[in-house]
Amino acid sequence: MEERRIAYFSMEIGLDVVIPTYSGGLGILAGDTIRSGADLKVPMVAVTLLHRKGYFFQRLDENGWQHEEPVDWVVEDFLQEMPERVAVQIEGRQVQLRAWKYDVTGYGGFIIPVYFLDANLEDNAEWDRALTHRLYGGDLYYRLCQEVILGIGGCRMLKALGYTEIERFHMNEGHASLLALELLDMQLAQDQQDKITDEVINAVREKCVFTTHTPVEAGHDKFPMDMVRKVLGDHPALELSGLLCCDGELNMTYLALNLSHYVNGVAKKHGEVSRLMFADYIIDSITNGVHAGTWVSWAFAELFDKYIPGWREDNFSLRYALNIPNNEIWDTHMKIKQNLFSWINRETNAGLDIDVLTLGFARRAASYKRADLMLSDIGRLKSMAGEAGALQILYAGKAHPNDQKGKELIQRIYKAREALLPEIKLVYLPNYDIKLGKMLTAGVDVWVNTPKPPMEASGTSGMKAALNGVPSLSILDGWWIEGCIEHITGWAIDEHTQADLTPRDDARDAESLYQKLAEKIIPLYYHDRRHFINVMSHSIALNGSFFNTQRMMQQYVLKAYF
Numbered sequence: 001m002e003e004r005r006i007a008y009f010s011m012e013i014g015l016d017v018v019i020p021t022y023s024g025g026l027g028i029l030a031g032d033t034i035r036s037g038a039d040l041k042v043p044m045v046a047v048t049l050l051h052r053k054g055y056f057f058q059r060l061d062e063n064g065w066q067h068e069e070p071v072d073w074v075v076e077d078f079l080q081e082m083p084e085r086v087a088v089q090i091e092g093r094q095v096q097l098r099a100w101k102y103d104v105t106g107y108g109g110f111i112i113p114v115y116f117l118d119a120n121l122e123d124n125a126e127w128d129r130a131l132t133h134r135l136y137g138g139d140l141y142y143r144l145c146q147e148v149i150l151g152i153g154g155c156r157m158l159k160a161l162g163y164t165e166i167e168r169f170h171m172n173e174g175h176a177s178l179l180a181l182e183l184l185d186m187q188l189a190q191d192q193q194d195k196i197t198d199e200v201i202n203a204v205r206e207k208c209v210f211t212t213h214t215p216v217e218a219g220h221d222k223f224p225m226d227m228v229r230k231v232l233g234d235h236p237a238l239e240l241s242g243l244l245c246c247d248g249e250l251n252m253t254y255l256a257l258n259l260s261h262y263v264n265g266v267a268k269k270h271g272e273v274s275r276l277m278f279a280d281y282i283i284d285s286i287t288n289g290v291h292a293g294t295w296v297s298w299a300f301a302e303l304f305d306k307y308i309p310g311w312r313e314d315n316f317s318l319r320y321a322l323n324i325p326n327n328e329i330w331d332t333h334m335k336i337k338q339n340l341f342s343w344i345n346r347e348t349n350a351g352l353d354i355d356v357l358t359l360g361f362a363r364r365a366a367s368y369k370r371a372d373l374m375l376s377d378i379g380r381l382k383s384m385a386g387e388a389g390a391l392q393i394l395y396a397g398k399a400h401p402n403d404q405k406g407k408e409l410i411q412r413i414y415k416a417r418e419a420l421l422p423e424i425k426l427v428y429l430p431n432y433d434i435k436l437g438k439m440l441t442a443g444v445d446v447w448v449n450t451p452k453p454p455m456e457a458s459g460t461s462g463m464k465a466a467l468n469g470v471p472s473l474s475i476l477d478g479w480w481i482e483g484c485i486e487h488i489t490g491w492a493i494d495e496h497t498q499a500d501l502t503p504r505d506d507a508r509d510a511e512s513l514y515q516k517l518a519e520k521i522i523p524l525y526y527h528d529r530r531h532f533i534n535v536m537s538h539s540i541a542l543n544g545s546f547f548n549t550q551r552m553m554q555q556y557v558l559k560a561y562f
Contacts, residue, residue: 005167006561008034008046009154009176011146012055012135013114015102017434019078020054020071021116023135023398024364025460026213028434029549030172032291032460034114036549038106039293039313042557045163047154047176049146050075050100050116051135058398058431064414066365066399066407075100079116086156090145091231095131096123097153099161107293107312115161117153136400144223144231147252151178155186168561170209171260174221174252180204180259181237188236196236201243201259209560210260212253212283213457215273216368221252257281262560266458267479273454284559287479288458289552292318292544295464297442299335300540303328318467318545326533333445333469333536340443344394350427357525358392360444360470362432362461365399365406372409373450375416376510382423384514388522392425394444396432437461442468446521449474450493450509462490466543469536473516475509483543488535491516 010030014022022028030048037044054071061067079100087094099115106112119131131145138146154176158166169179183204184196191200214220228250229238237243244255257263257278264284265271271285293312296304304311307324311317321329334354341352352358363369374393375381385391395413399406410428417426429436441447447465449456449472456478463479465472471490474480484492494512524532 002043003165004043004045004163005165006042006044006170007154007158007163007166007168008037008044008170008172009150009179010046010048010172011150011175012051013046013048014434015104015114016078018073019102020073020433021048021051021135022434023055025458026173028290028437029288029460032289032294032549033172033553034104034112035106035291035294036289036553038104038110038112039108039550040553040557041106041108041110042112042553042561044112045158045166046104046112046114047150047158048114048116049135049150050118050120050132052118052120053133053137055135056398056401060410060414060428060430064411064428066410068401075118078102082115082161084157084160085121086153086160088148088153088156089233090128090131090148092233093125093128095119095128095149095153096121097149097157099157115154115157117149117157119149140223141227141231143221144227147175147178147221148231151176151180152182155179155182167207168209169207170211170556170560171256172211173213174210174256177210177252177255177259180208180255181232181235183207183259184237194236196240205259205261208256208260209556210256210263211266211286212256212263212274213266215270215277215457216455222249223252224249253278264560267482269454269478269481270457273457286552286555286559287482287547288460288463289546289548289550290460290463290467292467292548292550295438295441296467297336297438299332300442300468303332315548315550316545319541321469321540321544322537324537326530326537329469329536330529330533336442336468337445340439343439344427344429348427348429350425352392352425352427353390356390356392356425357446357522358394358444359446359448359473360394360440360465361448361450362394362396362429362437362440363449365397365410366403367405367409368452368455370450370452370506370509371395371397372412372416373506373510374448374513375413375420376506377514378416378419380514382420384518384522385423388518389526390423391517391522392427393420394427394429394440396429396436396440398432437464441465441470444470445525446470446490447472447474448513449480450513451475451477452506453477460547463543463547466539466547469540471535471539473513473521479547483547485538485542487520488538489542490535490539491520 012027014027014031056068441464
């Protein structure tokens with residue numbers, strides 16, 4: 001077994017559109033992280049769950065209401081089954097696990113194996129076999145059992161596979177935090193002790209790295225202690241309330257915080273917010289990125305090959321995009337836009353016009369992301385389109401199956417289509433995934449993002465857009481605080497309030513959004529094309545060259561791994 005020193009754990013990892021083991025940003029980030037790790041020859045191995053039925057396939061009915069259907073995919077067509085078997089104890093039962101392998105190959109040929117844990121074995125009871133079926137499915141009990149498999153089962157599987165020299169265990173969000181309990185057990189066995197001492201805790205802490213991704217309370221998994229004891233049994237760590245218990249619950253975030261030597265948020269602002277949330281902990285920040293080679297569209301890849309050879313191996317060289325002639329930037333963008341519109345018009349009969357300024361918004365449909373903010377005043381939006389210049393809007397995004405407000409948000413946007421006609425065409429595209437995300441972020445003219453600060457930890461869709469010369473119009477939260485240079489890389493919504501941590505006024509943000517569209521963006525697009533292309537070029541050169549996982553992974557290597 002080739003030596004690996006870092007183990008990367010994530011509940012979801014997005015590697016390919018045909019492998020539906022991701023729901024959104026967290027999984028896509030994990031996939032991009034692994035790709036850049038392979039490019040940089042970082043000695044990593046990754047662990048996740050199989051999710052045989054995926055997250056879900058989204059279908060919108062004629063009223064715009066979301067329906068969820070299982071995703072059918074043939075595991076054997078894409079992954080290699082490994083012969084090793086391990087078991088975890090859940091409520092006294094031995095649940096058998098196997099692993100399926102997928103190799104991620106970097107540009108230089110270096111391979112990072114990703115192992116997908118699977119409980120669907122004949123030796124297991126029927127209910128246990130379904131534990132690795134659904135991503136974020138089921139109730140709290142189902143989720144806790146899944147996290148036992150990921151954290152404890154993942155550590156055991158790595159050992160069974162021969163990865164015995166792991167020095168760092170990186171928890172991508174708190175779902176994998178139970179791996180720390182398995183490391184405590186391993187350390188006790190190594191030291192031939194039966195009591196968890198400060199020395200044992202410190203030895204485990206030295207091995208663990210934790211990345212927290214959300215300032216949203218619902219994003220931090222918490223389980224009642226009676227449920228935890230029922231599932232885990234009498235683990236000695238459960239008696240150390242200060243280690244993993246908070247207000248009578250197992251808080252996965254606090255478990256990870258207490259047993260990690262390095263903790264980071266995913267943007268500078270998110271680091272600040274996390275330090276306010278968890279004031280007793282030292283929390284650094286490493287701003288997220290995206291994998292340039294994956295998210296640069298085919299047309300821009302050809303253009304970069306022509307003018308910036310070697311950009312895949314050295315993403316920072318994309319700063320030379322400022323030297324690419326304006327007409328070639330524009331012609332390349334229009335090729336991508338034409339392909340996108342041809343597909344949408346064929347699939348939806350929307351009649352989109354390639355010459356019309358098109359706004360894109362594709363996010364998880366959660367209330368705090370305020371997807372309908374730019375539809376706050378439909379009359380004003382229609383007047384703007386008639387007076388300043390024509391507009392089209394493309395939407396996509398899934399709501400969690402249990403999120404009624406998210407589903408209602410999608411329905412409101414869907415129903416706004418009729419009210420906007422004939423001045424504005426709006427299309428809500430179902431089943432947002434890697435393929436659709438790549439098409440949208442590259443094919444629209446301006447990328448819009450409207451979260452309620454400070455709830456956007458980072459966001460990465462705007463980074464994908466920037467790589468393709470698509471500037472952002474966004475609230476100053478998450479990564480955009482670092483990436484926005486007004487009228488150079490894009491535009492800020494209500495830029496004077498970025499330090500304000502109080503609840504936002506939706507009406508004020510909508511007013512700022514409308515002003516930027518009417519007074520800055522629409523006139524620039526239709527009447528000063530040269531300046532608009534200049535903003536596109538700077539999006540690539542300044543944001544594309546920095547907000548990538550190559551730079552991000554280099555920071556993890558220097559700060560967290562070695």
